[in-house]
Amino acid sequence: MNTNLSPATWVSRVNRAFRLGQGPQLAWGRMLRGVVGSGLCLAVSTSLTGCSSLTQPINGIPANRISPDFFPEPKNDLVPVDIALLSLEPPRDYQLGPDDILGVYIEGVLPFNPPNEPPQPPPVNFPEENSTLPPSMGYPIAVQDDGTLALPLIEPLKVKGLTLEQVRDKIRQAYIDSDILREEKARPIVTIIKERTYDVIVVREDSNESGNQSGRNNTGPLRGSDRSASGGLVKLPAYKNDVLHALVETGGLPGLNAKNEIKVLRASEADKRKRADFLRNYWAGQRAAMADPCYCGPELPEDPSILRIPLRVRPGVIPNIAEADITLHDGDIVYIENRETEVFYTGGLLPGGEYQLPRDYDLDVLGAMALAGQGIGSAAGGAGGGLGGASSVGGVPPGMLYILRKTPCNGQIAIEVDLAKSINDPRSRPLVQPGDTLILQYKCEEELLNFGLGTFFTYGIRELLRN
Template identity: 35%
Template sequence: MNETSSIRCTLGLLAITLITMCGGCASLTNPVANGIPAHLLPDELLASSVERLEPTPLDWLKVTPPDPYRLDTGDILGIYVEGALGDRDQVLPINFPQVGNAPPSTGFPVPIGEDGAVSLPFVKTVKVKGMTVEEAQTAIESAYVENQILKAEKLRALVTLVRARTARIHVIREDAPGSRAYNDDASYRLFGSAPSLGQRSKGTGMELELAETEADVLSALALTGGLPGPTAANEVVIYRGADGKSDGTLPADWKQRAVATPKITRIPLRIEPGSARNFTEDDIRLRAGDIVFIPPRETDVYYTGGLLPAREVPLPRDNDLRVVEAMLRVGGSVLNGGSIIGNFNQSGAFLSSIQNSNPSLLTVIRRTPNNQQVVIRVDLNRALRDPRENLLVHPGDMLVLQETPSEAVSRYFANVFDFGIFSQVWRRGSAAGQASLSLP
């Protein structure tokens, strides 16, 4: 009878404890999400995949040089006309270009003026705009013959291109070329918070002087550090100058402008697979006074909370991130076994393999395009098996980890109850023992 009474007493205490827990213990009063199940989420609320995008072909960012080269204002010609510009016994000057890949040239440097003409002795000006170098030489020879300055049979002339016209542009980058991913930052590992995107961006600026026929987006990027790094947006913004000069005005709505204006050109660096080029060669051509800007990424982050560490974490720029991976990034555990329930002992090890389950209820709070808010419920156990449950993380998402009711009960037993059972059931066939527990 004593053994039977002891067992009944123990069972009675357990029953009373369960009733007490259901009556309002803190472990069961934590908030539980009541949102839309992730696998039932409509398509318009799903995050878009960034991995589906492909890099813009590099040859799309380069202009095709004109063939043949046509002269215009800003070009410098090397001209020699025996008896008018240079003598037979005079050594011709040799010119080595400082810009571009042109070969060395000979002749006296003569620039093409704003009117598209060159000024020469005895014939005043000769129009050469729009001509090739060979055509310009023919025009200069004809000018001296038609004005009876030199005879055709004795005329000796030479025209070369000393320096092609150039475009002076500015390149401003806020991507810190060559920077590594944020998770390598020591402050992320030690203090539990990744640095914000704005703190990691580092502005650099350069002034370039490019041959006008070779001034394009690809050249500007190649000469200033290459393609934008992971801290930059996937686009290049070109602020156009007016006739080589900025008008110096800033529109009142410049912060709200999300599309290109006539003076702003946006070139995407990642595009939909199989899509046609949505910009022209004239869009990627740079002119004097243009400013090429590589903008930083400022808002591509997600937030964690609840049973996860409270953090602001940058999203990968060119790779998809799903909720399970997002949890692991901040140190969350998935199916790691948890901790042992209570302190069961029986002369060595009694129930030592009983373990506590991890929280599996993840609430995703997401903003909609119309600036509303939707709550999404993710079952992490199902997310490990079903890709539809393992949602893509959208910029601005808040991930809050919680417990299900059954997990709360399990944790309650593990953290609140303290059992000490010394039983001889298996050794002697008796059920004598003692138990102690503490209630909330």
């Protein structure tokens, strides 16, 4: 048998053989002639037009050959931080400090009672709305900035750090020692009318006016989120002036649209100067180095004056959060930062769009494709694809995905993902990280197969039905 015949000779011999047979054989012969002719057209089309992997090549590196340095850290095994670490443990007895307002009643002294007149009853004070304090008795007297309490006829008493019972005993002894009250008459009443408070600023970028906490449509492309911040000035009572109470007063823990951390910026002048000096020194060094055209500057390092409190950590890791870290003072700022830059982009045969990455779990390339509306093993919907758009008839799905990942100094690496291998090999299924661009393409053989199948169903079946 001669195997070196040209396709035209094979067609001629097949036609001659089928012309000697009956009608159905003749029909099959014509159909076969159409298929062989389609093969010739396929070869011509390939040589003239080429496939997208040839006309739009991407030089990728297989995912299982990439260094781990190019992949993000997994998040699936992170566990939430115990939120009790963000709250202060109040003392058993309230300890006084500047700006506390006490209710003090001293019979015969406060208020002054003329001789031979019945003593006046102490006034009763009801707490403000939302206060947890019980009703109090006595005349309001504030603890001074120096921690002293000024009372009639005696020197100011140092009460900072004392409990109410200790202050009551100290007042009683002071009036006895000064021969103002007899021991049996010295029965002062000391209560607390209002606790001292701390003014803290909370800035949150994890909510908007639309009521959607995330501000994003997690099942489709992003819809133009609003990064306007909410929050404001919060007054926190003493021993509740911590990060957890500041969050509770402004809506709770950070939402899904916020980063898994809390920033605390101190209001002291020393911390402000430290932050300003840090940025000034960093940018001065950057400007000096930019004179070298080959210079690749490092990313902006963490500001040491900003306290960052993580909300999720590795199992078994206990974050080093001291009581001083979570204690807030007047003017301190609690900042919840938006994570709107944690997105990835799609293109090629994937519907183009911008999608937000999940905050608390990993997303691999197969999940990212599903999020973009392209399930694994399905033909590229609405993309046409293939030579002449025949893939809609052929139905062979695209099998090559490229991840365009940014590297330092405006560089880029293309990671090649063979979708057929990625189904069975997790190492060929890399995680998506912020800034990635996912490009879905046909392999050259897939486009050719789609074109051949499409041509067969278009011309071969037509020839069969014609006869």
